[in-house]
C-alpha cells in the first residue's frame with residue numbers, strides 16, 4: 001500500500017481559526033459602525049454570524065458556500081435596518097482580509113516542506129481561506145474548496161475531484177484533518193486513508209476511528225513511514 005498524495009484540511013488543522021474569525025467579525029462590525037451604523041446597532045457580531053446560519057437554513061443551494069452565506073447575511077442585515085444601498089463587497093472584503101490573518105502552527109511549514117519532497121500535497125477545505133494571503137500556497141500542488149467544487153466535506157465531491165485531478169485511486173491518498181465528521185468520516189467514505197489531528201486531546205466522538213491519530217503534524221511522518229513499511 002503506497003500513499004502517493006496527502007490532502008490537508010486547513011482551518012483548525014494547519015492553524016487555529018476561531019480567534020481569527022472572531023477578530024474579523026469585530027473588525028467588520030467596527031467598519032459597519034462607521035458607514036452603516038444601524039446594522040451594528042441592531043446586530044452584534046455574533047448575531048450577524050447567526051444570520052448567516054439563518055440564510056444557510058433558508059437557502060440550501062448555497063449552504064456549502066461560506067462566502068455567499070456571509071454576503072447574503074450582510075445584505076439581509078442591511079435590508080432589515082433600512083439601507084437600500086449597501087456595499088456588500090467592501091464589507092465582506094474587510095472580513096475576508098482579517099479572516100486570512102491566521103498564523104500556521106509552528107511545525108506546519110517545515111513539516112509540509114519535508115513531506116512535499118516525497119508526496120504530492122493538496123488542501124481540501126470547507127472554508128474560504130486564501131492560501132496566497134496566508135503564504136502557504138507554494139506548499140500545495142492543488143487546493144480545492146467547497147465553493148469551487150460545489151459541495152462541502154463530508155460529501156464525496158471534493159474527495160472525488162482530487163482523485164480525478166491527481167489521477168490517483170482513493171487508497172493512494174491520505175486525508176489529514178481535525179473534524180471527525182468532515183475529514184475522518186468523509187475521507188473514509190471516499191476510500192481515503194484518514195488521519196485525525198487531535199491537538200486538544202479530545203476523546204473520539206464515536207463511530208469508526210481514523211486510521212491514525214496525531215497530536216500535531218510532526219507525528220504524521222512517523223505514521224506515513226509505518227504505513228510504508230507495513231507496520232501499521
Ligand SMILES: [Mg+2]
Pocket residue numbers: 009010011012013177178179
Ligand atoms: Mg478543520
